[in-house]
Amino acid sequence: MLAPMTNQQSFEDGRLSDEELHWLTMRAKGQFGLVMTCASHVQAVGKGFPGQLGIFSDDHIEGHQKITSNLKAEGSLAVIQLHHAGMRTPLELVDGAPVCPSESEKHGARALSLEEVKQLRDDFISAAIRAKKCGYDGVEVHGAHGYVLTQFLSTKINKRTDEYGGSLENRARIIFEIIDGIRIACGQEFLLGIRLSPERFGMDIQEIKTICQQLIDEGKIDFLDISLWDCFKQPEEEQYQDQSLLEHFTSLDKKKVHLTVAGKIRNGKDVQQILDTGIDFVSIGRSAILHHDFPLKVIADSTFEPIGNPVSEAYLRQEGLSQKFVDYMKRWPGFVKEDV
Numbered sequence: 001m002l003a004p005m006t007n008q009q010s011f012e013d014g015r016l017s018d019e020e021l022h023w024l025t026m027r028a029k030g031q032f033g034l035v036m037t038c039a040s041h042v043q044a045v046g047k048g049f050p051g052q053l054g055i056f057s058d059d060h061i062e063g064h065q066k067i068t069s070n071l072k073a074e075g076s077l078a079v080i081q082l083h084h085a086g087m088r089t090p091l092e093l094v095d096g097a098p099v100c101p102s103e104s105e106k107h108g109a110r111a112l113s114l115e116e117v118k119q120l121r122d123d124f125i126s127a128a129i130r131a132k133k134c135g136y137d138g139v140e141v142h143g144a145h146g147y148v149l150t151q152f153l154s155t156k157i158n159k160r161t162d163e164y165g166g167s168l169e170n171r172a173r174i175i176f177e178i179i180d181g182i183r184i185a186c187g188q189e190f191l192l193g194i195r196l197s198p199e200r201f202g203m204d205i206q207e208i209k210t211i212c213q214q215l216i217d218e219g220k221i222d223f224l225d226i227s228l229w230d231c232f233k234q235p236e237e238e239q240y241q242d243q244s245l246l247e248h249f250t251s252l253d254k255k256k257v258h259l260t261v262a263g264k265i266r267n268g269k270d271v272q273q274i275l276d277t278g279i280d281f282v283s284i285g286r287s288a289i290l291h292h293d294f295p296l297k298v299i300a301d302s303t304f305e306p307i308g309n310p311v312s313e314a315y316l317r318q319e320g321l322s323q324k325f326v327d328y329m330k331r332w333p334g335f336v337k338e339d340v
Contacts, residue, residue, distance in 0.1 A: 001260055048089060055127045086099060151227065191222050241329070290306045
């Protein structure tokens with residue numbers, strides 16, 4: 001799977017750019033079996049970064065239809081990631097204050113009213129309905145990386161006293177309501193997944209495992225996407241170091257649900273090592289930027305090693321990145337060669 005990656009290539013109103021279409025289409029040509037879009041926001045106020053692809057308006061439908069047509073023509077599954085940045089929305093990108101389950105003075109974010117929480121839930125569901133109309137095979141609900149659904153889960157951030165705050169059941173309520181709503185509206189054949197991360201932003205590994213098992217047991221999702229940051233590391237909290245971070249999730253009773261993970265899966269050896277743990281498919285980010293045909297290269301050579309960093313801007317443009325994406329990658333130390 002092509003991991004969902006921020007790239008800042010689309011228009012500021014959320015419409016698709018030719019650059020974004022080219023980037024995704026190249027990965028389908030390179031035989032990623034599932035190509036996932038970057039995080040696509042379900043409300044205008046949920047924009048997380050400049051040049052973000054949107055799915056909150058019918059104005060976005062034409063662009064998404066181009067994506068699904070191109071990806072399917074190459075034999076890939078087309079899946080869109082549904083996103084809302086919550087308090088992580090940069091102030092300069094939206095009208096008014098960013099929103100959060102509870103007020104965050106640090107982020108200049110205001111608390112959502114109960115009515116607005118329910119509207120947020122409904123807008124995730126509406127975005128999924130819109131995505132299905134555009135021809136997507138499915139959606140992934142972004143509940144990871146400190147964005148709005150993570151903010152609901154977090155005891156450090158969520159201080160609500162209504163049915164969306166307090167106990168784990170209440171803090172996770174919006175996620176289960178979104179999943180239920182999408183499944184009812186989009187049907188059983190529509191792929192439905194969720195991305196969660198077990199650490200950082202006030203996450204507790206055991207709470208995330210509890211949510212995962214409940215999602216599996218309820219039988220409404222097709223895949224779980226666990227973003228580990230590093231698939232080979234130990235948990236940060238000492239109390240959970242009886243197992244590797246990955247083992248905490250491969251030990252789930254996943255039944256018919258497919259499990260994918262992301263985090264430092266860089267080469268052919270890493271891919272095989274992760275698949276050998278019982279993971280169903282791997283999510284590739286960094287190496288997918290470096291090689292649009294990473295799957296083909298690994299299939300041809302199980303020991304394939306990606307080109308070393310830093311790489312030139314010209315090389316990245318050859319691999320389908322626009323100048324905006326190249327400039328974004330310059331934020332990652334040692335990824336792009338500095339101009340001489």
